[in-house]
Amino acid sequence: MSAITIGGDLIHYEVLGRGRPVLLLHGWVGSWRYWVPTMQQLQLKYRVYALDMYGFGDSGKNPQKYALDHQVHLLFDFLNSMAIPKAAFIGHGLGALVTAEFARLYPDKAPRILLVSTPLFDPGNLDKRVPAGRATVPLTRNRPLNTTNAAPSASAPAPAPEPGMLAPDSTIMNASSAMRAALLERQRAQTTSAPGTTPADNAAPPTDDPKLPKHNPLQASIASTPLDVLLGKAFKRSETAYDKLSADLTKTDPAAIKGSVSAYDSGRMLDTLRLLPMPRVVVHGLDDTVVPPPGENVWHYLTNEKEETLLPILLPGVRHFPMLEYERFARLVNDFLEVPDISKLEIKERWKRRTR
Numbered sequence: 001m002s003a004i005t006i007g008g009d010l011i012h013y014e015v016l017g018r019g020r021p022v023l024l025l026h027g028w029v030g031s032w033r034y035w036v037p038t039m040q041q042l043q044l045k046y047r048v049y050a051l052d053m054y055g056f057g058d059s060g061k062n063p064q065k066y067a068l069d070h071q072v073h074l075l076f077d078f079l080n081s082m083a084i085p086k087a088a089f090i091g092h093g094l095g096a097l098v099t100a101e102f103a104r105l106y107p108d109k110a111p112r113i114l115l116v117s118t119p120l121f122d123p124g125n126l127d128k129r130v131p132a133g134r135a136t137v138p139l140t141r142n143r144p145l146n147t148t149n150a151a152p153s154a155s156a157p158a159p160a161p162e163p164g165m166l167a168p169d170s171t172i173m174n175a176s177s178a179m180r181a182a183l184l185e186r187q188r189a190q191t192t193s194a195p196g197t198t199p200a201d202n203a204a205p206p207t208d209d210p211k212l213p214k215h216n217p218l219q220a221s222i223a224s225t226p227l228d229v230l231l232g233k234a235f236k237r238s239e240t241a242y243d244k245l246s247a248d249l250t251k252t253d254p255a256a257i258k259g260s261v262s263a264y265d266s267g268r269m270l271d272t273l274r275l276l277p278m279p280r281v282v283v284h285g286l287d288d289t290v291v292p293p294p295g296e297n298v299w300h301y302l303t304n305e306k307e308e309t310l311l312p313i314l315l316p317g318v319r320h321f322p323m324l325e326y327e328r329f330a331r332l333v334n335d336f337l338e339v340p341d342i343s344k345l346e347i348k349e350r351w352k353r354r355t356r
Contacts, residue, residue: 006074006078009065010058011074015048016042016043017042017043020047020087020088021087021088023088025091025092026053027117029245029290029320031057032051033247033248034323035323037323037324041333042330049087053095055256057248061256068261068264088111088112088113088336092323096117096118096119099113099115100269104272104275107276113276113280116283116284116323117283117288119266119269120269120282121269121298122295123265123267129267214264214267216266226254227257228246241321270302274301274310279311281311282311283332285314288319293314294312308343
């Protein structure tokens with residue numbers, strides 16, 4: 001067992017292999033353990049890390065750090081602690097949400113990402129939606145985000161943070177872990193309690209009607225569902241995987257699940273994924289009853305003019321844990337890590353755009 005302390009909290013991780021770094025992030029059910037088969041396959045070429053996020057597995061149970069933004073900054077601190085300048089990321093469920101937001105904030109640290117069983121829902125306005133978001137440039141720990149090559153003015157106002165998601169604030173990135181936690185709390189309080197605004201107003205992307213509430217199906221499907229019920233949706237009790245995953249249920253703080261989905265907005269998530277600059281592969285089992293597979297309209301929205309950098313792969317007969325159910329998963333991950341152009345991945349199960 002390996003562990004480090006980040007901001008006063010114990011963070012458990014395991015690592016195998018040598019080579020370029022790959023980081024594996026678990027979902028709402030389970031911990032780093034279900035990545036073991038994938039780690040064993042990849043260790044011959046890569047140095048593979050799998051960690052337990054705040055509130056899961058053998059990592060610290062600190063309710064103040066269960067929100068998505070804290071999980072994102074956990075990755076930032078973990079990479080710095082391990083002297084990893086950048087890594088390929090593979091995220092599952094919750095790990096997919098954390099990976100996508102980390103890649104938005106720190107694109108130079110995540111040169112390519114693979115998202116598994118990602119919550120991707122139709123917010124109801126995709127026919128007229130314009131992706132919200134601001135352009136980003138590569139970040140380093142000591143360089144703030146700028147959209148020009150000129151040195152930032154000391155008097156220039158900092159960009160407003162996107163509600164529910166943290167803007168890349170240089171002060172926060174350069175602070176110590178303890179100070180960062182305090183700054184995060186202050187920033188969140190400012191964005192949720194500004195005069196004349198409501199949480200729904202703050203959560204809406206800039207191009208949306210501010211009167212519309214955010215669309216968050218995860219509150220009902222994930223946050224309000226007991227862990228054993230979520231596991232029962234993924235596997236039958238008679239299956240071996242059920243017993244292996246059930247051992248982690250008592251190590252999961254239910255508050256960590258609720259905290260991780262509280263700021264989710266389906267439209268913002270789609271915009272984030274669509275606008276990311278690095279190669280993205282999105283894998284989803286067609287029989288997933290924990291996080292339902294996206295519909296055609298969602299795939300059309302995500303891949304429109306993005307076919308070269310965003311590749312959806314749909315797996316018939318696979319449920320919520322492709323890494324445990326799909327025998328070619330390790331090969332798919334290896335190809336994803338090796339091929340320069342992800343659109344050239346040789347796999348039958350890719351989603352193909354239909355002419356409308």
